[in-house]
Amino acid sequence: MRIFVDAMGGDNAPKAIVDGTLEALRNHSQLSVVLAGDLSQVEPLLKDAADVRDRIELVDAPEVITNDESPVMGVRTKKKSATVIGMLQLREHQVDGFVSAGSTGAVLAGGMFRLGRIPGIERPALAPVLPNGINQGSLLIDCGANVDCKPDYLLQFGLMGSIYMRDCMNIAEPRVGLINIGVESDKGNALVKETYPLMEKAPYHFVGNVEAREITNNAADVLVCDGFSGNLVLKFMEGVAGSLMGIIKKEIMADTRSKIGALLAKPAFRRVKHAMDYTEVGGAPLLGVQGAVVKAHGSSNAHAFACAIRQCIRIIDADVPGTIARGVDGLVQS
Amino acid sequence: MRIFVDAMGGDNAPKAIVDGTLEALRNHSQLSVVLAGDLSQVEPLLKDAADVRDRIELVDAPEVITNDESPVMGVRTKKKSATVIGMLQLREHQVDGFVSAGSTGAVLAGGMFRLGRIPGIERPALAPVLPNGINQGSLLIDCGANVDCKPDYLLQFGLMGSIYMRDCMNIAEPRVGLINIGVESDKGNALVKETYPLMEKAPYHFVGNVEAREITNNAADVLVCDGFSGNLVLKFMEGVAGSLMGIIKKEIMADTRSKIGALLAKPAFRRVKHAMDYTEVGGAPLLGVQGAVVKAHGSSNAHAFACAIRQCIRIIDADVPGTIARGVDGLVQS
Numbered sequence: 001m002r003i004f005v006d007a008m009g010g011d012n013a014p015k016a017i018v019d020g021t022l023e024a025l026r027n028h029s030q031l032s033v034v035l036a037g038d039l040s041q042v043e044p045l046l047k048d049a050a051d052v053r054d055r056i057e058l059v060d061a062p063e064v065i066t067n068d069e070s071p072v073m074g075v076r077t078k079k080k081s082a083t084v085i086g087m088l089q090l091r092e093h094q095v096d097g098f099v100s101a102g103s104t105g106a107v108l109a110g111g112m113f114r115l116g117r118i119p120g121i122e123r124p125a126l127a128p129v130l131p132n133g134i135n136q137g138s139l140l141i142d143c144g145a146n147v148d149c150k151p152d153y154l155l156q157f158g159l160m161g162s163i164y165m166r167d168c169m170n171i172a173e174p175r176v177g178l179i180n181i182g183v184e185s186d187k188g189n190a191l192v193k194e195t196y197p198l199m200e201k202a203p204y205h206f207v208g209n210v211e212a213r214e215i216t217n218n219a220a221d222v223l224v225c226d227g228f229s230g231n232l233v234l235k236f237m238e239g240v241a242g243s244l245m246g247i248i249k250k251e252i253m254a255d256t257r258s259k260i261g262a263l264l265a266k267p268a269f270r271r272v273k274h275a276m277d278y279t280e281v282g283g284a285p286l287l288g289v290q291g292a293v294v295k296a297h298g299s300s301n302a303h304a305f306a307c308a309i310r311q312c313i314r315i316i317d318a319d320v321p322g323t324i325a326r327g328v329d330g331l332v333q334s
Numbered sequence: 335m336r337i338f339v340d341a342m343g344g345d346n347a348p349k350a351i352v353d354g355t356l357e358a359l360r361n362h363s364q365l366s367v368v369l370a371g372d373l374s375q376v377e378p379l380l381k382d383a384a385d386v387r388d389r390i391e392l393v394d395a396p397e398v399i400t401n402d403e404s405p406v407m408g409v410r411t412k413k414k415s416a417t418v419i420g421m422l423q424l425r426e427h428q429v430d431g432f433v434s435a436g437s438t439g440a441v442l443a444g445g446m447f448r449l450g451r452i453p454g455i456e457r458p459a460l461a462p463v464l465p466n467g468i469n470q471g472s473l474l475i476d477c478g479a480n481v482d483c484k485p486d487y488l489l490q491f492g493l494m495g496s497i498y499m500r501d502c503m504n505i506a507e508p509r510v511g512l513i514n515i516g517v518e519s520d521k522g523n524a525l526v527k528e529t530y531p532l533m534e535k536a537p538y539h540f541v542g543n544v545e546a547r548e549i550t551n552n553a554a555d556v557l558v559c560d561g562f563s564g565n566l567v568l569k570f571m572e573g574v575a576g577s578l579m580g581i582i583k584k585e586i587m588a589d590t591r592s593k594i595g596a597l598l599a600k601p602a603f604r605r606v607k608h609a610m611d612y613t614e615v616g617g618a619p620l621l622g623v624q625g626a627v628v629k630a631h632g633s634s635n636a637h638a639f640a641c642a643i644r645q646c647i648r649i650i651d652a653d654v655p656g657t658i659a660r661g662v663d664g665l666v667q668s
Contacts, residue, residue: 132577133577133580133581133584144515147515147522147523147524148523148524179566181478181481181561181562181565181566181569188481188562189481189482189560189562190481190482211569212565212566212567212568212569212570212573213569213570213572213573213576214573215570215573215574216573216574216576216577217573217576217577226523227515228515228522228523228563229562229563229566231515231546232513232515232546232563232566232567233546233566233570234546235515235545235546235547236546236547236549236567236570236571236574237570237574238547239546239547239548239549239550239551240549240550240570240571240574240575240578241574241578242547242550242551243466243467243550243551244574244575244578244606244610245578246467247467247606247609247610248602248603248606250467251602251603251605251606251609252599252602254602254605255601255602257598257599257601258598258599258600258601258602260595260598261594261595261596261597261598261599261600261602262595262599262602263595264591264592264594264595264598265586265591265592265595265596265599266592266595267589267591267592268582268585268586268588268589268592268595268596269582269585271585271588272578272581272582272585275581275585276578276581
């Protein structure tokens with residue numbers, strides 16, 4: 001199995017990316033990688049990698065699509081970027097998967113225009129796992145690839161998410177929920193009201209509407225919503241958790257008794273941080289494109305990036321794109 | 335000043351509602367109230383209220399619009415409910431304001447169909463304050479009255495929120511932000527992309543897009559969004575805070591050292607709970623209707639309900655509906 005890695009993407013690139021790739025190579029003896037980036041920066045990082053060096057192919061990719069430029073223009077013009085080279089290699093079956101911690105927009109645009117959609121899939125979707133501290137967490141689909149959605153897109157998101165959670169996360173019959181402002185079937189905006197009856201007929205385990213207050217309460221394994229709402233949810237979760245931890249810190253430092261108490265409770269707080277840490281999960285699969293694509297979190301450290309590669313391996317092993325292609329045929333759309 | 339109180343609305347009615355009303359009467363010597371509900375339940379609760387009894391008028395309202403029925407049907411048919419009687423009294427200027435902790439849908443429908451919109455206002459909006467632990471919190475408008483919105487609605491929400499925060503919360507020049515998935519002006523779904531240029535020309539202090547991770551970080555005094563997104567934000571905040579506190583509790587109980595630490599830090603945790611407690615704020619004003627209407631939280635205790643009445647007093651004192659009516663005239667819509 002061969003995975004293409006964008007060595008230059010992410011806040012801690014290329015060091016964390018290369019280290020994470022080496023960790024993955026050491027964990028998976030069948031894995032080989034194409035490591036693409038600015039080779040003058042990448043090569044020196046491989047000096048202690050003699051044990052896996054024969055499973056690394058280096059590709060020079062001097063261009064980088066940054067967060068500050070139009071992703072669509074980027075993948076159109078920057079042909080020497082890792083994103084474009086990797087997506088084309090994936091399309092030509094020279095590699096089996098693609099992992100990047102770089103610009104989300106570039107990965108989406110590259111997946112859409114360089115790699116291509118699975119026939120029948122209206123819109124590929126980005127699907128991170130939201131931790132809940134209870135089990136493996138819930139897959140949030142879509143989290144920002146499609147800000148304006150139609151009911152059929154959401155119907156398909158449910159299918160793709162269900163296949164991913166079943167085949168890559170070992171959940172026998174994933175519960176698919178529709179994020180909504182009430183549990184009753186007649187609640188919500190026009191989009192979700194039209195989506196609900198379609199999902200009722202879908203060949204996956206639809207469990208109805210999920211209210212926002214239940215999102216982190218293991219109400220479903222797959223949480224479906226449009227990309228605008230999904231992105232709100234994803235970023236607001238970060239915001240609320242951060243604010244709450246900030247308030248806790250402030251209040252704890254406000255009196256000596258609490259301060260001592262907090263020092264004693266430090267191991268517990270470390271575990272809390274770990275439980276809510278979504279970098280642990282690796283990254284978000286881009287589902288609906290013709291290949292295994294994982295977008296690792298921009299702030300990935302080496303271990304998080306190794307987890308993202310492991311996720312890509314699972315997608316390849318389970319042939320998620322093939323299963324989605326077969327599944328979409330059986331979907332009754334509006 | 336005379337305020338109509340729905341004695342039967344909310345999880346703790348009528349006891350908490352009556353007690354809260356008595357607290358408000360004792361705090362505000364100029365206040366008189368109309369207390370409407372099932373009088374066989376309400377009257378016994380007034381036995382220790384001799385000091386303010388002359389400022390309470392009792393009105394028999396035997397019908398209740400529950401959360402389980404269609405609010406629109408409810409306000410149409412249940413003419414002996416507190417919501418309908420109160421909204422009609424407000425419309426006839428027999429009272430100056432209306433406060434209820436009952437069905438949100440009934441308050442919205444009653445405000446819309448029994449009281450009526452301010453001329454020029456497209457859609458009234460419900461606007462709770464989100465606590466942030468930093469200052470008075472940010473007004474979230476709309477939080478669920480309008481699940482499908484047009485750019486002009488959002489433009490008007492900004493105006494109404496800005497007037498409320500200026501005239502009732504003493505913020506000289508409230509910062510109005512548009513909730514979005516990125517800070518750049520070209521980010522977002524079709525709705526927010528069309529709203530942005532309208533807000534740039536609006537006669538209030540528009541500070542641009544606010545990303546969800548900044549919502550609880552005092553990024554703006556007024557946070558504008560459609561009611562679907564606003565309801566997600568409001569309920570997800572509850573959910574995340576609850577989940578996080580749950581995880582913290584679980585981890586703290588997992589080892590003895592942390593357990594002792596948590597006992598010591600108890601005063602700090604009490605202050606945290608207080609800082610994040612939005613029942614403290616009172617309730618959410620329904621802005622855009624022809625009168626001062628406050629929806630208190632369904633779980634209001636007596637003090638929270640007294641705060642909701644205080645909020646209604648401020649809206650009346652500042653003549654928020656009148657200011658909105660004058661302000662909407664100057665708005666350049668799409």
